[in-house]
Amino acid sequence: MDSQKEALQRIITTLANKNEELHNFIETLSHSLAGVQVNSTQVVSDLEEEFDTLFSILDEMKESMTNTIKQEQVRKSHELQNQLTQSTNALESAEELLEFANNALDIKDDDEFAKAAKQIKDRVTMAPAFRLTMKPKATDSMTHLMVDFSQERQLLQNLIFLPVPRAPEIDAQDCLVVDNTVTVVWRMPAEDNKIDHYILEYRKTNHEGLPRVKDERAWEVVDNIKTTEYTLTGLRFDSKYMNVRVRACNKAAAGDYSDPVTLETRAFIFSFESASSHLNLKVEDGSVEWDPQGGKGLESKIKGKENKGSGTPSPKRASTVRSPAVRGGRDRFTGESYTVLGDMSMDCGQHYWEVRALKDCKSYSIGVAFKNLGKFDQLGKTNTSWCIHVNNWLQTSFAAKHNNKAKSLDVTMPEQIGVYCDLDGGQLSFYNAESKQLLHTFKTKFGQPVVPAFMVWCGGLTLATGLQVPSAVRSFQKTENGIGGSSSSLNSMAQ
Numbered sequence: 001m002d003s004q005k006e007a008l009q010r011i012i013t014t015l016a017n018k019n020e021e022l023h024n025f026i027e028t029l030s031h032s033l034a035g036v037q038v039n040s041t042q043v044v045s046d047l048e049e050e051f052d053t054l055f056s057i058l059d060e061m062k063e064s065m066t067n068t069i070k071q072e073q074v075r076k077s078h079e080l081q082n083q084l085t086q087s088t089n090a091l092e093s094a095e096e097l098l099e100f101a102n103n104a105l106d107i108k109d110d111d112e113f114a115k116a117a118k119q120i121k122d123r124v125t126m127a128p129a130f131r132l133t134m135k136p137k138a139t140d141s142m143t144h145l146m147v148d149f150s151q152e153r154q155l156l157q158n159l160i161f162l163p164v165p166r167a168p169e170i171d172a173q174d175c176l177v178v179d180n181t182v183t184v185v186w187r188m189p190a191e192d193n194k195i196d197h198y199i200l201e202y203r204k205t206n207h208e209g210l211p212r213v214k215d216e217r218a219w220e221v222v223d224n225i226k227t228t229e230y231t232l233t234g235l236r237f238d239s240k241y242m243n244v245r246v247r248a249c250n251k252a253a254a255g256d257y258s259d260p261v262t263l264e265t266r267a268f269i270f271s272f273e274s275a276s277s278h279l280n281l282k283v284e285d286g287s288v289e290w291d292p293q294g295g296k297g298l299e300s301k302i303k304g305k306e307n308k309g310s311g312t313p314s315p316k317r318a319s320t321v322r323s324p325a326v327r328g329g330r331d332r333f334t335g336e337s338y339t340v341l342g343d344m345s346m347d348c349g350q351h352y353w354e355v356r357a358l359k360d361c362k363s364y365s366i367g368v369a370f371k372n373l374g375k376f377d378q379l380g381k382t383n384t385s386w387c388i389h390v391n392n393w394l395q396t397s398f399a400a401k402h403n404n405k406a407k408s409l410d411v412t413m414p415e416q417i418g419v420y421c422d423l424d425g426g427q428l429s430f431y432n433a434e435s436k437q438l439l440h441t442f443k444t445k446f447g448q449p450v451v452p453a454f455m456v457w458c459g460g461l462t463l464a465t466g467l468q469v470p471s472a473v474r475s476f477q478k479t480e481n482g483i484g485g486s487s488s489s490l491n492s493m494a495q
Helices: 002-104 110-126 150-157 296-306 315-319 471-480
Strands: 176-178 181-187 197-205 220-225 229-232 241-249 254-257 261-264 281-284 287-290 339-341 350-357 363-370 385-391 397-402 405-408 416-422 427-432 438-445 450-457 460-464
Touching: 002 110, 181 197, 181 241, 197 229, 220 229, 281 339, 287 450, 363 416, 363 427, 385 438, 385 450, 397 438, 416 471, 427 471, 450 460
Parallel strands: none
Antiparallel strands: 176 181, 181 229, 197 220, 197 241, 241 254, 241 261, 281 287, 287 460, 339 450, 350 416, 350 460, 363 385, 363 450, 385 397, 397 405, 416 427, 427 438
16 A cells, blocks of 8 residues: 555656656747737737838949939030030131131232231130140940949849758757856857857756756856856855756848756755844844844843842843744844854765854854754753864954864964865864865764854954855865864763
């Protein structure tokens, strides 16, 4: 019966996954179908606009070239008309002079003949007919303004749609996710020397498998990539996966997207647990600060209720009043346990986060603890908590603490501390977050889940999560086995 139920449960899970896959596929098809209608209308509109522009250019060119011909016609006509008028006038003058010369031949008187001959000679010298150029200043040819659009007609007849680049192919095996960076590598299915650049889009998601059409996050765009590889940096991995896709662009158009690829971007994400934090700690998103006035109003209100009807306050009763129980019924930290825990527990795997102390913070501790850490317990003073402690009040000290034992650390105190917790390997290491120098390592076998733990007094801490285990830390753990900087006196077997 039980085996049948398990088999049926597996079938139900398979069917549910298949149903979800089909829903996603149907959404993709519907989105594509709507896109076909919208995009078809758009490209028809673009085509009409292009042809209208082409027609307009042709009309403008026709008008311009026609005006050129007309201007040439006017110029030549003017030149020839001027020559024609001048020649006509010269002919009239020459005919008159010829008639005068013929008449002079009949003159009998020598003096009169000599006088007429001299006059004819002078007039011939000045005659327009002998000063005119007998070559037309313009020809009737207009062949220099003829056109031959055979090549252009051939080009127009060969008009085709733009050669859109093909979709790139992402090499999923060559993509790299490390140190909160994502390197995406792709290639073109065929050589295309017309490609100008690529566009990379990525989107964080918590859904494994093919990207959904509708997701809670929008695609983010990186444009103008000149190579077939790009690295996204400065990422916070606050989702389990990342979808990536690429498209190629030439000078005219952008091609289709590549098939999207889903990359795993898991990292440890948590916040401060404000509900159980000490009342003197002001907890906000990613930060905690010491507040000496914190909780005074609440304490006075509780004391008033407890001492109602009594003439003398009861410090004993007031000091043991519980604030409302939180998550799993744990009490709020109180007394001198200025503690706040992380809101996520760890029971296996490797995890990493970083913490930075605010300037002039007088005292703080960073580490891990079991979830059942007592409300009066101070970090490092019980066998259920491990931490490094920084004291800048009166006397500066930097120490590793566990089970009420302290090991002074002879290293420079960093501005930001990285915490590496390996539940499977049984160790807790602290690093300089910038240089990745090992500060200290606890070797222990955690017998139950642990949570990040923090103590703050007169100052504050800021938290950075969603971080992968840095490659430098992983490399150090492999080569050194995490022993460097640890103290055998503080190594323990967790109970």
